[in-house]
Amino acid sequence: MTTYHISTVGCQMNKADSERLASGFEQLGLSESDDLRTADVVVLNTCVVRQSAEDTATGVLGVLKKCKEADPKRRIAVMGCMVGPKTDELSRRFPQVDAWARPQQFGPILEMAGEVVGIDPDGCVQELLPADPKVATFIPIIHGCDKFCSFCIIPYRRGREVSRPLDQLVRETEMLVSRGVREVTLLGQNVDSYGHDLDPATDLADLLYAVNEVDGLERIRFLTSHPSDMSEKIIRAVGELPKVCENINLPFQAGDDAVLARMRRGYTRSEYLNKIEQVRSIIPNVALVTDVIVGFSGETEAQFAQTLDILREVRFDKVHSAAYSVRPGTIAARQHPDTVPVEEKKRRLAELNVLQEQICAEINAGLDGEEFGVLIDGHSKGKLQGRTRTDKLVHIDRSEAFETRIGGFANVRIIETSPWSLRGEVTAAEMPAAGDRLRVYSA
Ligand code: SF4
Numbered sequence: 001m002t003t004y005h006i007s008t009v010g011c012q013m014n015k016a017d018s019e020r021l022a023s024g025f026e027q028l029g030l031s032e033s034d035d036l037r038t039a040d041v042v043v044l045n046t047c048v049v050r051q052s053a054e055d056t057a058t059g060v061l062g063v064l065k066k067c068k069e070a071d072p073k074r075r076i077a078v079m080g081c082m083v084g085p086k087t088d089e090l091s092r093r094f095p096q097v098d099a100w101a102r103p104q105q106f107g108p109i110l111e112m113a114g115e116v117v118g119i120d121p122d123g124c125v126q127e128l129l130p131a132d133p134k135v136a137t138f139i140p141i142i143h144g145c146d147k148f149c150s151f152c153i154i155p156y157r158r159g160r161e162v163s164r165p166l167d168q169l170v171r172e173t174e175m176l177v178s179r180g181v182r183e184v185t186l187l188g189q190n191v192d193s194y195g196h197d198l199d200p201a202t203d204l205a206d207l208l209y210a211v212n213e214v215d216g217l218e219r220i221r222f223l224t225s226h227p228s229d230m231s232e233k234i235i236r237a238v239g240e241l242p243k244v245c246e247n248i249n250l251p252f253q254a255g256d257d258a259v260l261a262r263m264r265r266g267y268t269r270s271e272y273l274n275k276i277e278q279v280r281s282i283i284p285n286v287a288l289v290t291d292v293i294v295g296f297s298g299e300t301e302a303q304f305a306q307t308l309d310i311l312r313e314v315r316f317d318k319v320h321s322a323a324y325s326v327r328p329g330t331i332a333a334r335q336h337p338d339t340v341p342v343e344e345k346k347r348r349l350a351e352l353n354v355l356q357e358q359i360c361a362e363i364n365a366g367l368d369g370e371e372f373g374v375l376i377d378g379h380s381k382g383k384l385q386g387r388t389r390t391d392k393l394v395h396i397d398r399s400e401a402f403e404t405r406i407g408g409f410a411n412v413r414i415i416e417t418s419p420w421s422l423r424g425e426v427t428a429a430e431m432p433a434a435g436d437r438l439r440v441y442s443a
Helices: 012-027 051-070 088-093 107-117 154-158 166-178 204-212 232-240 257-263 269-282 301-314 331-335 342-365
Strands: 003-008 041-046 075-080 099-101 136-143 183-188 219-223 247-249 287-294 318-323 371-380 383-387 393-396 409-417 422-429
Touching: 003 012, 012 041, 012 075, 012 107, 012 136, 012 183, 041 051, 041 107, 051 075, 075 107, 099 107, 136 166, 166 183, 166 204, 183 204, 204 219, 204 232, 232 269, 269 301, 287 301, 287 342, 301 342, 318 342, 342 409, 371 393, 371 422, 393 409
Parallel strands: 003 041, 041 075, 075 099, 136 183, 183 219, 247 287, 287 318, 393 422
Antiparallel strands: 371 383, 371 409, 383 393, 409 422
């Protein structure tokens, strides 16, 4: 049996791509292998947001070079953000690689795998959708980004924005639901920009209304948003549509206007805070998530304090924080010297994380005794786990009285809280339907 192995790093977009590529391999008759060193077809799905991620991919390619020398029949492909529009230089550096593919360009890799098994993928490989998807799964809706934030390499690697047609996305959602999916997360580097390039132009709100109509689907999420592109129409759609979860990821990156301008983010501090106010006025129970970078070029202590102030003012449910590191090839790498010492960046990051941990602890403590609907999507350390509509991670005590399972919904009363998760007990749960093909909990 010909085997494949896909190694994935990076964001949910990459994970969704890997799931789709795996579906193509399965349709060609390949079977999955855990072992990168022995699989017949190996794919590295790469991330280059940070230089360290690219260095890791380079290291793995060194390991694969030795594997290929031992067995020249082995095929190696690299996809994802490491692959730009031109691959001449990459091919020269890594002659062990047989196929290069940009994100979502599955064709060259499927052709390579097809040659190994002697099958032409054309006509043989149908829709690239996971055959056995997770109950909460990802759907990429727009690829690339037109924003060119000064610190970010994504637009150079993933290219300009290209939206997928709305009817194709609805059909894909229907197929995923027929395979057991109950929650979808619509993905894009800038998901709020969806549809402007389609003919006729459409937008994320239109897509949310259309996906909300899919029978059997219970929840819809979307990420990542950009404050300049999140329109009132989109916010109102989230507020109105019953399946769209009241959970928004809106990165602000820095709290000071001069830093925001150097980052080329396209909004000011007050514009960002006005957007948050608008979101909260239309979606009262919304849970807010954000991304922040500390120690960007030239950031002073006073400017960093402005970032902390936004955390205190908004009180986000979750913050993804990072210390700035220069990404070669970006505008910032060319124009803005990396002036903040590493130790100072680490100190600022630690200070920010301590503050946010305290805020998360306080927000979650307020949920003690509350009851939530939880979609159970996995288990860990003998406990089921799932998420509320507001994306809170809940560990669930086993229940004698109610049958709970992965893929099912349960009402859960919160009995313990921490900054990062909740613990709860089941007060009601769905009974499995006859012929239900969702996976049963068996830990
Ligand atoms: S919006 Fe900015 S940070 Fe996000 S992917 Fe686009 S360029 Fe990068």
